Amino acid sequence: MSKMIFKAWLLAAGLGLAGVAAADTFGAAAVQTDVAVQTVAAAKALPDDSKVVLEGRIVKKTGHERYEFKDASGTVTVEIDDDDWRGLSVNAQDKVRIEGEVEHKRGRAVEIDVNRIVKL
Structure with a gap:
């Protein structure tokens, strides 16, 4: 028994x-648990293809699938493919978490290629 x-x-x-x-x-x-939330300033100093998680705001659209992302440490251009939005709608007042990879572009500043975005 x-x-x-x-x-x-x-x-x-x-x-x-x-x-x-x-x-x-x-x-x-x-969210990713293997990468801690970082600042924009810290992300810009990372090597190419480094995984990053950032929290802040998307303040404006700067081009096709390109946006200006801002946190307390600064701003960075982020590339968010249309399908990565998955129906999410945000404005400049909404705090978001983005997960992606650092991209060093020749002749341009560092960008973040976003794989996932979540409204906080």
């Missing part, structure tokens, strides 16, 4: 943990 109870407890615990793990991978709150 105690073996049955123990097995039932293990099954319940396993299902509970699986539910927690699944909850971390879905929805707008899911």
Whole structure:
């Protein structure tokens, strides 16, 4: 009898943990956990293709799929492909988290190629 109870407890615990793990991978709150939030100034100093997570505001559109992103440390151009918006609508007052990679462009300043954007 105690073996049955123990097995039932293990099954319940396993299902509970699986539910927690699944909850971390879905929805707008899911973010990269292997990269800490950085500042624009720190991101600009990183090598090409470095992964970054930034929090701040998109203050204006500067061209096709290009925007000016600002935090307390400065501004940087970000490239957000139309399909990466996934229906999200933001304005200059909305705080967002962007996840992407640093791009060093020849003859141009550092840009961030955004893979994901989330409104905070």
